[in-house]
Amino acid sequence: MTEVVAKPARQPWYSILYIQVLIAIVLGVVLGHYWPDLGKSMKPLGDGFIALIKMMIAPVIFCTVVHGISSMGDLKRVGRVGVKTLLYFEVVSTLALAIGLIVAELLQPGAGFNIDPATMDARAVATYVTKAQQDGVVAHLLAIIPDSYIGALARGDLLQVLLVSILSGFSIALMGKAGEPIAKAIDQAARVFFGIIRIVVRVAPVGAFGAMAFTIGAFGIGSLARLAALVGTFYLTSILFVLLVLGSIARLSGFSIIRFIGYIKDELLIVLGTSSSETVLPQMIQKMEHLGASRPVVGLVIPTGYSFNLDGTNIYMTLSILFLAQATNTHLTIWQELGILGIAMITSKGASGVTGAGFVTLAATLAIVPDIPIQALAILLGIDKFMSECRALTNLVGNGVACIVISRSEGELDKHALHEAMAHPILEGEALEPGGAKA
Numbered sequence: 001m002t003e004v005v006a007k008p009a010r011q012p013w014y015s016i017l018y019i020q021v022l023i024a025i026v027l028g029v030v031l032g033h034y035w036p037d038l039g040k041s042m043k044p045l046g047d048g049f050i051a052l053i054k055m056m057i058a059p060v061i062f063c064t065v066v067h068g069i070s071s072m073g074d075l076k077r078v079g080r081v082g083v084k085t086l087l088y089f090e091v092v093s094t095l096a097l098a099i100g101l102i103v104a105e106l107l108q109p110g111a112g113f114n115i116d117p118a119t120m121d122a123r124a125v126a127t128y129v130t131k132a133q134q135d136g137v138v139a140h141l142l143a144i145i146p147d148s149y150i151g152a153l154a155r156g157d158l159l160q161v162l163l164v165s166i167l168s169g170f171s172i173a174l175m176g177k178a179g180e181p182i183a184k185a186i187d188q189a190a191r192v193f194f195g196i197i198r199i200v201v202r203v204a205p206v207g208a209f210g211a212m213a214f215t216i217g218a219f220g221i222g223s224l225a226r227l228a229a230l231v232g233t234f235y236l237t238s239i240l241f242v243l244l245v246l247g248s249i250a251r252l253s254g255f256s257i258i259r260f261i262g263y264i265k266d267e268l269l270i271v272l273g274t275s276s277s278e279t280v281l282p283q284m285i286q287k288m289e290h291l292g293a294s295r296p297v298v299g300l301v302i303p304t305g306y307s308f309n310l311d312g313t314n315i316y317m318t319l320s321i322l323f324l325a326q327a328t329n330t331h332l333t334i335w336q337e338l339g340i341l342g343i344a345m346i347t348s349k350g351a352s353g354v355t356g357a358g359f360v361t362l363a364a365t366l367a368i369v370p371d372i373p374i375q376a377l378a379i380l381l382g383i384d385k386f387m388s389e390c391r392a393l394t395n396l397v398g399n400g401v402a403c404i405v406i407s408r409s410e411g412e413l414d415k416h417a418l419h420e421a422m423a424h425p426i427l428e429g430e431a432l433e434p435g436g437a438k439a
Contacts, residue, residue: 021269024205032216039217042210049207052200053279058156060282061303062165063190068299069169070183089309096311100318103237109229110326197282208273215385238394259422277392292417293407305399312394324376
């Protein structure tokens, strides 16, 4: 007698997370546009959701990286994966910077503004400039070292957490058999933290609503219209980068970028609502494992990518710098532009995925480039919130693609799981084990 397997019940459309987030974003835009004061008062909803996610990022990264390194066993393999990852990040990030320069030269989004920098209010960007000047190269490198082991986890600084996690992972791996119970305990702790994330992410629509209502209420859709050429150019460039550059890399690695985007649509919509890719870092780790990427590779690539593989931020930096030069009628030679490219290759590293980090990084780059008046940054203040959404979305897709590419290069990509997961994306509500299997 043939056994009949019951099909899982179809979820009501209104209970699917990405639909809830999409509805929340639309409602937030409407509220912020028609009732701006009320929209601005919704800010705590967005801030609260981001804070809930951020409180879990440090422990999730710590457990993921430590377990990933300690479970590899062969420390030469860890070094090989690390070198491959950083090399890939550098090549793709530099390509993103170059594309931003090329598009700005071709489309000239700042031409015709004829802005006199002397008329700009330098006080509007004083905070960003001061922070950029304080964050010199030496200070930036020293800031990676926490004042204490626990301090790194308590503050949640991404680079500091990565440092203590990598050192801890190597230490446990060097312990051999004696370190296995510790690695297992850390793995069990990761399951607890991912469980908390699954609870917190259910309020993502509330966070997206609050963040979007505040953005539209505070800055207004009109601010988009005033600088529509730059916003449109940035979004177009980012879309082309994802489809053509990342799409080509994906095809060479045996998967479709369109299917991949569909696979992480929940995360993309949450990022769109909150303007921060950090809000989905834990979910991305689990989804990459479910996609067939090696768990140790995921543990190294995804957290590291959040500081060193910011494709969207890189496009934004070079595109915005040339926009400001064009808008203020500052002529730049090809050598000056190449110099900007070289400086941006350094300043773009280490910027985390939090909202506004791209603007601070841009200020840091302009502080080193004397040709463009730094007070011209005030032009971009009103639209940076809209730009940060595109930066975060592009960064997220780029890190996901990198994870699959590195895992495949190590011969540790489950191709069957990859195609199966993309053909049948995870239904919202299905729990994933940290190892990638459905619970």
